Amino acid sequence: MYDDESVLLHTEGHVLRITLNRPRALNALTHTMVRHIGEALTQAADDDAVVAVVVSGAGDRGLCAGGDIRSIYEDARAGRRASVDFWRDEYRLNARIARFPKPYVALMDGIVMGGGVGVSAHGGVRVVTERSRVAMPETGIGFVPDVGGTHLLAAAPGELGTHLALTGQPVNAADALMCGLADHFVPSQNLPGLVQELSLCTTPAEVTETVQRYTAPAPESALAPHREWIDDCYAAETVEEIVDRLMAWGAPAGETAASLLALSPTALKVTLEAVRRAGRLGSLEATLDQDFRVSCRAFAGPDLVEGVRARIIDKDRSPKWDPAHLEDVAAAAVARHFEPLGEEELGLCRTP
Incomplete structure (x- = not known):
């Protein structure tokens, strides 16, 4: 009670x-x-x-x-x-x-x-x-979409889910239905x-x-009028290439690139990897197990605290991300977010 x-x-x-x-x-x-x-x-x-x-x-x-x-x-x-x-x-x-x-x-x-x-x-x-x-606006505070959100977004048509996961952009009713x-x-x-x-x-x-x-x-x-550039740009292998493609398309894709570059580089790279992996995992339970690993690792990193400080606490909108640039985020640092947690695993896939 x-x-x-x-x-x-x-x-x-x-x-x-x-x-x-x-x-x-x-x-x-x-x-x-x-x-x-x-x-x-x-x-x-x-x-x-x-x-x-x-x-x-x-x-x-x-x-x-x-x-x-x-x-x-x-x-x-x-x-x-x-x-x-x-x-x-x-x-x-x-x-x-x-x-x-x-x-x-x-x-x-x-x-x-x-x-x-x-x-x-x-x-x-x-x-x-x-x-x-x-x-799913988590990248705006240096975090990564969780609660099984990447499971839903990975199943969206084309690359709409990747776009929404990385940008955190809110969608209206029609787009919620489409996605x-x-x-x-x-x-x-x-x-x-x-x-x-x-x-x-x-x-x-x-x-x-x-x-x-x-x-x-x-x-x-x-979103429907923008499907061409969304599907083209977000099909890229890396966040850096996604940004490059967005810039090459011009407005409004270029404006999206600028907004991505203001977000946590680590959160962006982990989010892209999380969406891609969720698409391969298939089940919601497996994705939630992944979400738990990623959330625990992000919780221990610097960008979540800094992102909340800049957006919610001090509201200066000037976060100092660590690392500050996409090219400085090592592949090994991204991979660590997905490593098993041992005895702390959520373990939904093992639950009958």
Whole structure:
């Protein structure tokens, strides 16, 4: 049991409503929230009276902006390991969501980033709206996309996933659908009606039918007009070559190159390798095992703390990356992020 109200649970009809309830922090996930959601899913899976779960965020800004970055920053600076424990439970939750035996309806309205993608985009029924802004923005703070995000992005058409992983660019509803991060578009004004009708459902089939009935055509894609240069540039073998190709294409590809060069060189190189490996790994569980290794190694490096400091703490937007240039990031340093952790392995692929 938990004394706080960071996650609200209530049953409407045969549907369990899970509401992330930290609106002032844009519903950023804490370790307590992850554990609370996990326990709720365990109970819902075993409760014959529950036919579906609906996940949403409190407030009007979004579902979830990700993990509690300030806590991770303070943890890393103090040399503690609480963030590692948080990731262990968070990634296990991501895997459970993907395998949840009943309809898991994620209302991805507003901002859905990082850990917010983890608690929504692995679900079976993913709903976006005209307000949705979906992203894995980790490279902006010297980190690497986690929560199984590279598994999703590696499966996106062409090189769209590589583009989104490296740049951290948020996408709208149409592009979330195109990239395989969502399933249905529902206008935000219709969400209350959808939730109300879902509460009347008595079978999983009725849940599916209800969501389909509310589904509408999504607004225009922002990424589709740029597929040619995205697919060409991000097919390159290295980040350096990607940047060179982007520059050769001219605007807006050249502007993208400039934005990449402002990000952590180490994070960019590890992210590219993580997406490529995720495509070969195939399963979400294997990718989450990889994510845990990468996150633990990045947590011990200098760029995560510096990236959070520059963007969130001091807000000077002038991080001093170490190393500072792409050419100074050794291949061996990248490879170390993927080395096994021994007894500390997440081990989802070994879990029955």
